[in-house]
Amino acid sequence: MSDKRGFPRRSFLKTLGSLTAGLAAFPAMASSQVSAPRRPANARYMGGFSAPKLDNVKIAIIGVGARGPTHVEHIAACEGTEIVAICDLYEDLCNFSRGIALRTAPQRHANLKLYFGDPHAYRKMLIETRPDAVWIVTPWEWHAPMAVDAMNAGAHAFVEVPMATSLADLWKIVDTSEQTGRHCMMLENVNYGREELMFLNMCRQHVFGEILHGEAAYIHELRDQMDQLEAGRGSGFWRVHHRAGTNGNLYPTHGLGPVAQYMSLVRQDDNFRRLVSFSSPARNNALYAKQKYKPNSPVNTIDFSGGTDLNTSIIKTLRGRTIMVQWDESTPRPYSRHNLIQGTHGVGAGFPNRLALDYCWNTATPALRKLLQLPESAPDKSSDYHAWIEGGGFDAFYAYFDHPLYKRMEAIGQKYGGHGGMDAIMNFRLIECLREGLPLDQNVYEGAFWSSVAPLSVKSVQADGQPQDFPDFTRGNWKTTQRLEIVS
Structure with a gap:
């Protein structure tokens, strides 16, 4: 049995069942050097990949503690989105973020479901809500398994930094993205x-x-x-x-x-x-x-x-x-x-x-001539790169x-904020790419x-x-x- 995107439900359930029951609380980041294995025959290279357009993007969010509510507000405000699920260990955090979504756009997010109380509740969420994309905003050791599970469930995965903490897990993410044909982007807001x-x-x-x-x-x-x-x-x-x-x-x-x-x-x-x-x-x-x-x-x-x-x-x-x-x-x-x-x-x-630039009149563009205050009468004299601008x-x-892109989305950044607006610009741009079928910036x-x-x-x-x-x-x-x- 497959859903409308062609993902085998039985395969997903089997994948979840094969995962270990738990994770080490704080695994060391060190990992053995991993050589590049041969790409499997059923996989594709994802550089420059464009996914099919999504007029309405069904989104689930895992983790609504420190960073999660900011993502909830931005996603809820984007046209063409529907938040279908929020998952966290704590019920109060889930309810708080649901309130943000409903205040922002109550009609689009009215059917939002909550999952909490179990570190693995997100797996049930993936099965029941079938999101198009999942935001993963959890402790670092959970980034890789959650991203892999999300992609295996047919969803694009968007992961807070870092993408994973070991080379082995980074390879798992890359291989899963190539095998499923799903984006996995690290949410590098800077x-x-x-x-x-x-x-x-x-x-x-x-x-x-x-x-x-x-x-x-x-x-x-x-x-x-x-x-x-x-x-x-x-x-x-x-x-x-x-x-x-x-x-x-x-x-x-x-x-x-x-x-x-x-x-x-x-x-x-x-x-x-x-x-x-x-x-x-x-x-x-x-x-x-x-x-x-x-x-x-x-x-x-x-x-x-x-x-x-x-x-x-x-x-x-x-x-x-x-x-x-x-x-x-x-x-x-x-x-x-x-x-x-x-x-x-x-x-x-x-x-x-600050800037320091080395130009003379003959090498600078008209804009740089003006900005560097280069004298036309002395074309061989360079700008003062020994002092900061x-x-x-x-x-x-x-x-x-x-x-x-900044000029086009500056007002969005100012309205919705997040580290001076960079969070909002990132999230609105990401959803824009999903809706228009564009390659992601990362x-x-x-x-x-x-x-x-x-x-x-x-x-x-x-x-x-x-x-x-x-x-x-x-x-x-x-x-x-x-x-x-x-x-x-």
Whole structure:
């Protein structure tokens, strides 16, 4: 028996039955290097894949704790969507998010069903509601099994970062996407930030010249998540354990995703080759726990020595370009994603936003001549690339290089928000692609490569900085995948 999309119901039930009953609570990110197996005969390459149009997208959401309600609000507000189910361990969280959906568009989401109380309730949800797409907003160790189950159920899977925590699980996701013909996209919202989109536009217009180097980071002091561990609920309840027991870069994709798209990695221009990684000693989490919590607190029973305060990794691409990637959730310092892209004509950087460009009158476009205040009377004199263009000078570049997608969806971002609007732009754009049958802006292979930095960094740190090669999740097909152009 098959449904209207041709998915065998019996096959899905058999797949669910074959899965193990439970998952390890906090599996280590390290995994053996996985070589590229031969693509099965019944599978297809998913780079540039366009799924059939969906006039009405039936959507289920798994996980409505910290991030989930934001996704619920955005999806509920999108025309052509119907939220058919919400699933979480906790009934109160399900009811809260159902209220958001019903307040936003009560008629379209009137038949929304709730599933709660069982970690595996989502499997029943997939069988009973048959969604077209599933948003997975759960602890990291659940991302891979839930994405695989969703695709095997005939749904497209959209997974919060990281896509998975081991190379083996990333291969499972890639193989399942290829075998089912279903999208699996990592919900890397930072790729939809205004500055990131503008830098992408500037890269595509060759403003920075030939791209040579990038810098990416997730520097975000999150020690107060220990409060949730004491409460026994919330993202800190599980995330603190990852920080305590994993020595590497736990969260690479927020900074790396945009830089990888600037460089057009995993597409026809270039690809990841290898990585080296080093970590600092682990000090700040234990100090914080001792200073803030009582000696008998569950926080002070955790051994944080197996983690790190700061990890630095260097990626080398096949074309010889370099990317520095840093991760730090433990030290007292301001937030940063670095967001730096360096080329032969200059550099763009974030936190704070700034530019430095090397142009003279004869090499600059009319827009750059005006922005750089180049004198026509001295055509051989270069712009002052020894000083940063910041503040109002940087803001002037928006008029010429704001990304067309951002300009079209700016009002949506301002209305619905989420990290300055990037969440809303991402979700509205994603649903737009599903409804119009367009390729997604991020394919399954990009999510796999970006996420693989975590387990590879762990292996490199364990080996005292020995280089670790990236597996080729595309099996060589990245060479034929067109780069992401400037969509309007």
